[in-house]
Amino acid sequence: MNYEDFFTNRSTSEISKDLLGRTLSFNNGNEILSGTIVEAEAYVGVKDRAAHSYGGRRSQANEGLYRPGGSLYIYSQRQYFFFDVACQAAGEPQGVLIRAIDPLTGIDTMIKNRNGKTGPLLTNGPGKMMQALGITSRKWDLARLEDSPFDIDINHKRKIEEITALPRVGINQSDPKWAKKKLRFIVAGNPYVSDIKKKDVKKNHGFI
DNA sequence: AGATGGATTTTCT
């Protein structure tokens, strides 16, 4: 299995769901920072009102979405960066946004990168996650996953008790049809999922 | 625990 196969050949929601439980890692040149993906959102292209590629919108800023599955689309907003992987064949601008990871290695460095924050505050949101990894530029935008310091383990994943589908976060509500679509997938009960309620957190973090 | 408003910067109109 290679990245291009993994990120094409099935729907972007299926790909997003299948990313849960897999390890995302970043080699900062000194050590490997990594964590288990516990939250991801699908953006399904030109018909998706909430996608950056809605209506075929295309510019230097969102070019990554138009690249073949397995290409990186890194984008910035309000001093924060977002990590997306393009899905589907070249020219079909769909993608998955990785929103949160349950940290595994390099945790001390993540705490430093996050100015002393600890626990779920480390990585329970897309901007926070990238800050924890120490990403401060769009340097790797448009790169292929296999040619970047990022890695997603597509050969192994942790067993998950239950996956929940929810509406996506922070998107324009002017078109309820798309705003309400359940294209956000989470590991139920994991404390690193953004906005999870304390009472919903499970002791095993949602893994078996 | 839930709600509100400010910060800040890239990108497009």
Added chain:
DNA sequence: GAAAATCCATCTA
């Protein structure tokens, strides 16, 4: 000039 796939401090209960 305004909007944006966010985050955080601060308020109220």
